[in-house]
Amino acid sequence: MKGFAMLKIGETGWITKDVPACGPMDAICKPLALAPCTSDVHTVWAGAIGDRHNMILGHEAVGEVVEVGSLVKDFKVGDKVLVSAITPDWNSLEAQGGYAMHSGGMLSGWKFSNFKDGVFGEFFHVNDADGNLALLPDGMDLGAACMISDMVPTGFHGVELADVQFGDNVAVIGIGPVGLMSVAAAAIRGAANIYAVGSRKNCADLAREFGATDIINYREGDIVEQIMEKTHGAGVDRIVVAGGDNDTFDQAIRMLKPGGKIGNVNYLGEGDYVKIPRAEWGCGMGHKQIVGGLMPGGRLRSEKLARLVETNRIHPEKLITHRFTGLEHVEEALMLMKNKPADLIKPLVVIE
Numbered sequence: 057m058k059g060f061a062m063l064k065i066g067e068t069g070w071i072t073k074d075v076p077a078c079g080p081m082d083a084i085c086k087p088l089a090l091a092p093c094t095s096d097v098h099t100v101w102a103g104a105i106g107d108r109h110n111m112i113l114g115h116e117a118v119g120e121v122v123e124v125g126s127l128v129k130d131f132k133v134g135d136k137v138l139v140s141a142i143t144p145d146w147n148s149l150e151a152q153g154g155y156a157m158h159s160g161g162m163l164s165g166w167k168f169s170n171f172k173d174g175v176f177g178e179f180f181h182v183n184d185a186d187g188n189l190a191l192l193p194d195g196m197d198l199g200a201a202c203m204i205s206d207m208v209p210t211g212f213h214g215v216e217l218a219d220v221q222f223g224d225n226v227a228v229i230g231i232g233p234v235g236l237m238s239v240a241a242a243a244i245r246g247a248a249n250i251y252a253v254g255s256r257k258n259c260a261d262l263a264r265e266f267g268a269t270d271i272i273n274y275r276e277g278d279i280v281e282q283i284m285e286k287t288h289g290a291g292v293d294r295i296v297v298a299g300g301d302n303d304t305f306d307q308a309i310r311m312l313k314p315g316g317k318i319g320n321v322n323y324l325g326e327g328d329y330v331k332i333p334r335a336e337w338g339c340g341m342g343h344k345q346i347v348g349g350l351m352p353g354g355r356l357r358s359e360k361l362a363r364l365v366e367t368n369r370i371h372p373e374k375l376i377t378h379r380f381t382g383l384e385h386v387e388e389a390l391m392l393m394k395n396k397p398a399d400l401i402k403p404l405v406v407i408e
Contacts, residue, residue, distance in 0.1 A: 059112035059177025060386045062169070065103040068387070071110055076173065076181035080127040083185035085119030087175055087383070088136065089198040090405045092116070092390040093206060094232070096169065098325030101394065105170055113390070114176035115141040115168035116205040118198055121189075128185045136192040138362060139175070139182060141206035142353030143167050146187040157350040165353055176386050190358035193366055199379070199404045203233070203372035204361050206351070207402065210321050211237025212361070213351040214296035215245055217319025222246025225292045227272070227283055227311060229253045230299015231263045233375045233402045234321060238296040240370050243267025247294075251286060253279050254299070256398060262374060283311040292316065302327040305346065310336045312344050320348035378403040 061071045078084045096113050098104040121135045131137065144151055148159035157165035167183065168174040182188055192201055211234045220226055226247040228238045231254035242250050243266060252268035254260055260271045272282045283292060291313040297304055297320040308318050309332055324330070337344055364370045377400055380389055389403040 057178035061112045062100045062108050078123045080125040082125045083182045084123040087117050087407050089118045089202045091202045092393045097394045102325045104325035112173035112177045113169045114174035117175035118201045130186050138190040138358045140353040143188040190355045197373045199376040200373035207233040210234045210351040212241040214238045214319045214321040215241035217347045218294040220245045220294045225249045226294045227251040227292045228296045231259045235298035240266040280310045297322045302330045306331045315343045317345045375402040376404045377401045380405045
C-alpha cells in the first residue's frame, strides 16, 4: 500500500509499505475521509516527538472496516466507523486507573503517527477495535464525523479540564478548530461570558456562532488587559488554552481569578519550559490550577459526541473550509495546515 509519511524531521514524502497485519482484537480499515492536524506539523517540522523515519502520518479519519480479528465482537467487514485519534489499550492498568490515554506510558494512547503508522495510507490498523471504533451514524457528514476523531474531543476535554460550570466567565485562548470546539463545549456547559481569543475573521465569526460573547484580538492590544477590562478587573473563572505557545501560561495566570482553573489542550511542540508569573500565581498559593491533558479516546466518547452532532447541539462540519477528493491530496491539505492561510480553519480529504 502507499502512504504519505514523515521520512525524517523536516521531510515528508510518499512511500510504499506492507498492509498492516491484523491481530485477534484489532481491525484494518481503509479511509473514507482524512484530516491533517497541526500536531502533524509539529511532529514533522519541529521534531516534537523526536525523529521518526518512514512513518505514515495522520490520526484523524473516518474509515471502513476491511478486516477484523478473531476476537472482535461488535464490528464486521464493511462497517463504516468513527475512529478516535487516541486508541488506548483498554485492559491496561492505566485505563483501569482512569487514564486510558496514557496506557503503556505517558501519552502512549496516542499511537497513530507516534508509535505506529498513522491513517494517511490506503489502509490503517486499529488496536482494540471493540474499544476504539464506533459505528458511523447513517447520513452523518463525513467532515463532522472526521472532526469527532480529534478536534471535537480535544476541544471538549479542555472545557472538562477547566471544570467549566454554569454561569462561569470563561476565556478560550486560541480559536483554531480545537478552540472553536472549546467555545461550543463551554456554551453547552452553561458558561455565561465566553471570551474567545483570536485574530482571524472567519474563526471569530464561527466562534460567535458557537457561543462566544466577545472576541479578544491579540493584534489590538495585550489580551490580559482586554480581559481584565471586560471583567472590570476581576478576571475570569476558567480558561481553556487551545493555542499560543509556552508563554501563554503567563498570560493565563494573570487573567485568572484565585480559585480558578486552566485546562490546557494545546500541544506544546517546542521549547523546554513554560513560564508562570510568581506574584500573580499568589506566590504559589493562589489556588490557580493548571491541568493539561491528552483527550480521552475510545468508543463511548465517540458515540456520545456523535449524538451531539445528530441532535444538532454542535456543528463541527462548519470547521471544514477546504475540501479535497482523493488520497493524493493529503500532502496539499497538510501543507495548508503548515502554512495556515487566512481563510483556513480545517481541510478535509474525502477518499473516492
